[in-house]
Amino acid sequence: MTMSTFRTLPAALIAASLALPAAAAEWDMPTPYGDSVFHTQNIQQFAEDVSAATDGSMTITVHSAGSLFAHPEIKDSVRRGLAPIGEVLMSRLANEDPIFAVDSIPFLASSYDEGRALWEASRPLVEEKLAAQGLTLLFAVPWPGQSIYTQEPVESAADLEGASFRAYNAATERLAQLMGAVPTQIETGDIPTAFATGRVDAMITSPSTGVSSQAWDFTSNYTDTQAWLPKNMVIVNSSAFDGLSEAEQEAILSAAEEAETRGWEMSEAETESKMAELEENGMTISAPSETLSGELAEIGETMTQEWLEDAGAEGQEVIDAYQSSM
16 A cells, blocks of 8 residues: 555545435334324324435334323423424323313314314414424324214203213313213223213213224214314424424425325224214214204303313414304
């Protein structure tokens, strides 16, 4: 080897190192629900889209069913940077700020069209609340609407008076009270036993939960109220996002936009397929009567006003924007 070769070696090494690709960004993503749930399937596609758009320079590994962090821990884990990205039920954050509960006010938005309008009205404020905690919202997707399961048909709220009504949070407890029913705390896994033993006579939940709990074994009627469409949202640690290249950021935002559109379509398809499964197993599917619709609308107004007492001027801003858009 000549002296000239030795002199040029450092420069060659530097040039080679500059030509090497940047280290790939590898993100772990905790989610609360199992792989068979459409939310998780949508997120898996989102992760694949990000990897494809960045030619593999960015990978997101989805840890479903609470296998990395349990649902109550996910939001704080992302905020603290223990995980750069994660999925949470938006209304789980209601104890931090009532704005996060706006999509869980019964009968405020009782269809996918109304749910979209409410999301458009509330999204800027939700993003602002998250940004204050160092979090960036990527997208949000609703669950199917919550509807009423009973043994006998329900034509008016009077048909539920005195009935033991399953409650699983403060909103469903208040809803039962306003319908004249008796709220009874029952966890999802205990639903079949609670009905079988007479601890509960009626419930309001999604068609997905109705199928998973085989509601046809203990109820016969499904009244399609779509009382509210609670959303899951995907959030990212803002510092972690800012640390990505511009191309990677654009890939994530583009994939997120597609995931939101696809997720809403998947939710609607889930509603139709699960309602069909309920019907196939002998349940009667019906729209709420005119009387019941009117009564539920009044209950919705009451609960909206009660929410506004907590949410204040910011909440009124959201409701005004929503109502004007409708």
